[in-house]
Amino acid sequence: MKPLFRTCPKSGLVLHRDAENLIKANAVAAVVFLAVGGLLGLLVALTRWPSVHLLDAQRFYQVLTGHGVVTLLVWVIFFEIAVLYFCSAVLLRCRIAMPRVAWTAFVLMLVGAAITAVAIIQGGSSVMMTSYVPMPASPLFYLGLILFAVGALIGCFIFLGTLVIARDERTYEGSIPLVTFGALSACIIAIFTIASGAIILIPTFLWSVGYIGSVDPLMYRVIWWAMGHSSQQINVAAHVSVWYAIAAIVFGAKPLSEKVSRGAFLLYILFINLASAHHLLVDPGVGSEWKIFNTSYAMYLAVLASLVHGLTVPGSIEVAQRKKGLNGGLFEWLRKAPWGNPVFSGMFLSLVGFGFIGGISGVVMGVEQINFLVHNTIYVPGHFHGTVAIGTTLAFMALSFWLVPILFRRELIWPGLAKWQPWLFGIGTALQAFFMMGAGTLGVSRRHWDIAFTDALFDWAYSGLAYTMMALNGMSALMAVTGGLLFVLIMVGTIFFGRPSGVPAEYSAQRPATLLPPAPETGGHAGIGMGWLVAPGTFVLAMFLLVIFVVYYVINYAYLASLWKIS
Amino acid sequence: MNQNDGGKAGAGQANDEPVPAMQRVLDNPFLLLFLGITVPAVFYIIWGVMEIANIPIGR
The missing domain is CATH 1.20.1420 (A middle domain of Talin 1)
Structure with missing residues (x-):
């Protein structure tokens, strides 16, 4: 049997060779596109700086289109595919499903991104990321996005296939780890996102080459935003999973309640994609009932999920720190956190x-x-x-x-x-x-x-x-x-x-040991925290967030009332 | 990230307790996939498209 697995001596992670190479490839592609997207973003910001006003109008819209597509779609989705492979094959200690197909998916994504980039560079596709019809882009613009989406969709099914392999080969006991469950929610959100993209981008491509007479603009906006906004919800589920992973990596933290955290991810799966309706709040063709139900993420259930994660991630860190003896006052655990470690500081700044x-x-x-x-x-x-x-x-x-x-x-x-x-x-x-x-x-x-508004009529x-x-x-x-x-x-x-x-990588044909579920807490949280709260600092931070939330909400209504006077 | 922290305790646990219904739902990725596609497809896409399709055509 071919040597397949290596164990990282530092982290204890078990890496399947094909999965490792695929994660590397997707992560490297992501970083390259981040560099491109970031530089394009700088050009946009320098043009919108009134006294600098760097680019001419034509170049500005071209660069803005590139910045949107590259950062909001290409960079994040390449990285998310790497995260999906990591959370399945690596965390579940199993082989990755169909590695050749996964490489095909990678090539499709790369070629798709390149084709769209060429279309933007050629100058006939400065239609912003949204590419609202009837504003036409080059057919290559849509074709590239479709190929990229197909590649990403295949990547999602490779993730699901890997979960099946792990279950069938019994590489883990009990439920999949929480971080992998979070990645599963990101994968499901991604599949809805990509399917919506296909529903609207394929006819738009056919329209751009002349096979279809027109695409209804309002219909386009409704379905396009099921891709455009939902693609950002993949990010939310993925980065929340990363928060949980980093809390475990840096502090050995365990979630305050796995059940509650999993329940919150379930709320993401069910409701987070509804929020796409935010973009259609002033569209006349859809009614208030549709707008209110959807923009509220189904009566704020997906918002509740984010609040749960925002409470449980720092809460788990606080409990882990207090158990290590940093139990003084409200914030000793936070004050003495490893702020010089970019893994922690990046994660915590991201959360805040x-x-x-x-x-x-x-x-x-x-x-x-x-x-x-x-x-x-x-x-x-x-x-x-x-x-x-x-x-x-x-x-x-x-x-x-x-x-x-x-x-x-x-x-x-x-x-x-x-x-x-x-x-x-x-x-x-x-x-x-x-x-x-x-x-x-x-x-x-x-x-x-x-x-x-130079040279404007009014x-x-x-x-x-x-x-x-x-x-x-x-x-x-x-x-x-x-x-x-x-x-x-x-x-x-x-x-x-x-x-x-360390030592050179040695791959072995031997199957890694089965991943076992975490041990139940022994001794509970006795002796830590303040009063009945085990994580009082996090509780105070959460209340602070809530107060800011309410104050900001009221200020906006007051502002609205001052602009839109009712006699 | 040490995924094997609880190895000893986990291995020693009795495994004959029935799995709660909610955990069975959460342990089934394809059921979750079905729900995750159906809910937004019905409430966002189908409902939205029906509203647009019902707009009278101007003459």
Whole structure:
């Protein structure tokens, strides 16, 4: 039998050779596209900085299209496929299903992304990521996206096939680990997302080559957003899984309650995809009942799931820290956390940024009345830089600092700079989100080349504060891109120039030991925490989030009332 | 990440307790896949498309 498995002496992970190579390939492709997408983002921010105004209008829309497609689809989905393979084959200690097909999927994704990139570079497809009909793009633009989606869909089924193999070959006992369950929820959300993309992009491709006379714009928007927004929900499920993984990696933390955490992932599976309706809140063709039910994630059940994860992940870290003796006061566990370890700091900044910036703004903006204030303003990119850039990208960066040295068996280069990377990227992106949301509240449009409306028939001037906000956004983007560039350099440098770590990899044909379920807690949480709370610090943080949430909600309604006076 | 922390205790557990119904649901990825596709397909896509399809055509 061919040698298939190796055990990492540092982490104890068991790596199947094919799975390891596929994870490497998908992660490397992801990082390359992150570098491209990040640089395009910098060009966008520098153009929207009024006194810099870097690109001409035509180039701006072309670059903005590239930035959206590459960062919101290509970078995250490549990385998520790597996460799916890791959470199945590696965490379940089994072989990966159909490795040749998985390589075909990888090639399809790569070729698809390249074709779409060529279409954008050629200049005839500056249609933004949304590519709303009847605005036409080159047929290659849609074809590339379709091929990319087919590859990603195959990747999802490879993940499901690997779960079946693990179950049939009994490589684990009991239920799959929580992190793998989180990845399963990401996979299910991805399958719905990709199927929706196929439903709308295939006819749009046929329209672009002349086989179909027209595609209804409203129908397009409804179905396209089932892909466009749901693709970001894959991110949420994936980065929450990464949070749980990092809590276990860095602290040996166990979830406060596996049942509750799994229940929260189930709520994601059932309801999180409904939120796509946020984008159609001002569309006249769909009724209020549809809008209210869907934008509330089915009466806020998927929001409840995020609140549960936001409570249980730091709660599990707090309990683990308190058990190690950091039991003083409310926040000794947090004060003495390893803030210089980029795996932890990246993950924690991701959690805080996602909750306080992306989460609160997303839910408040999703209320039909409040949405009128900010619909199609730059507030919206501000919100999703809080979710996708801070929440997802920073979590994936944090995981990479731990995983890349294991996969490539090399020491991380520049450990001193690596400590600063999450802070540079996290704070830069958080400031960007704040300033974009501030400018959006003042009415600044998203996707607009010139906020001065030069040569427009009618005069319109935003306030001076809006201009300042856009300038501060540009400066913050410089900081965020420096952090992103540092990440890419550290990853590429580690892969090519990192010092080899440990003994050479030895693969064995022997089947790894069966993965056993975690031991039940012995001794409970006696002696830790304060009063009846085992994680009082987390409780206080959660209450703080809730207060901010309510205050922000009320402020927005007050703002709405001041703009839309009722006599 | 040590996935085998609980090896000893887990191996020693009696395995004859019935698996709760909810855990059986959560342990079935294909049932979850069915639910995860059906719920948004019905409430978001089908309901939304029906509303659009019912808009009278202007003449």
